[in-house]
Amino acid sequence: MVNLLGGLSETVRWRLLVDAAKKAAAAEGYSLSRVPGRGLSNIWNITKDGKTEMASIRTTRDRFIAFPPLEGGSKWKTLDDVETVIVAAVDSKVDPENIEVYIFPADEVRKRFNASYAARLQDGQTVKDNFGMWVPLDHDDRGLAASVGSGIIDHYKRVASYSIPDLLANSTHEDTSIVESEQQIPDASESALSTIAEVMAWARDRVAQIAGVQANAVKLDLKIEY
Template sequence: MTNVFATPAKIQTGKRLFDIGIEYLESEGYEITRVPKAGKKSLRRVAKNGREFNVAVRTSQDQWFAFPRGDDGSWLGMDDVDVERVIVVALNTREEGKEQIGLVHDFPASEVRDRLNRNYAARLASNPDLDISHGNWISLYGVEAKEPISLVGAGIGLKHKPVARIPLLGTSAETELDDEDYLEADESGENETVEASADEGLTIPEAKRRLAITLGVDPSAIKISIEA
């Protein structure tokens, strides 16, 4: 589902963050190719010193990231394509007034999976009708806690510090990356995931999304009433 709330500026930022993830892998000496017939635009096959494995690249402009869950309990874009590592490139939104930087994290897929499973189990226990087909969210930099439920499994970005800090200034090298590629890589790309910019104000769908993350419920369960 295309995110109609993604502004052109945010799409370009997302593309640049994705490119930063690719630049990091290249700087590590990996030969990078797309995975044939995988159908996952944010998936890459990397090879180095005779060893090959799959890497999922995710970007985040609000310092949360997600994977959608399949009907069989697998994490789509990771389990179904045997991903070994997850690269998450987060915008440094907490460093106000400073140059925009892509914070590159290199996570073991096994740990990402464990945190997703724990977060999902907590959400499901709180809401048996939970629908996270559009993505189960975990916080990169929140301190893990049992309450609120959204912080179960949080903090992987605190444990695994950024391995690279790359300025956003520059041009995108991944010219094949189109808007749909960006939407898949950016916070799973199938929900109203892009944080509203300051000049746009906060949209109701975005407010519902943030409340849903905090409360551990589906956005459809949240009703917002505005009184003038």
């Protein structure tokens, strides 16, 4: 079993997903122009039938999407700035063959993130400001706090599905020609981490959120070999 994305660099994989999102939005009748000066947020103006909105393009290789809470969960970084969320997701995190694209109203995404945030707090979990909080696209029937807010794709079906080999065939496979002039990288809170302790804390929180447990229940070991 060969992971079609496994041999690609992080930048190329991300760019492939973003290109799929843009291609699907264009096929749905939207014209896109990137909002400048937004750093890693990947925000676009999208126009259809004379109406222009702001959209956030999110990419995921595990079928979870993330937005960072702010001010104790009363606000959401990036999400509060847009009317639409466009998501490009692999069809399988283990053996991806296609990239699926979904277009969601931002209000619906906010509602699910608010519910997930509240459920985690009620469960005694700590959700940090300005760190990505993940919610699964697919329905999670485990009944955990981390399950709350899941399953948005049950209500908003995908707008496109593209074969990864076809997308790769239409790209140059080279980082230098795929990365935009602003040198965009995935919009994720871990991009700001600068110490090993911060990375370990982020990884512990990420595992806890996926597993639906408190962070103190997760034990991680780090080994560095030269």
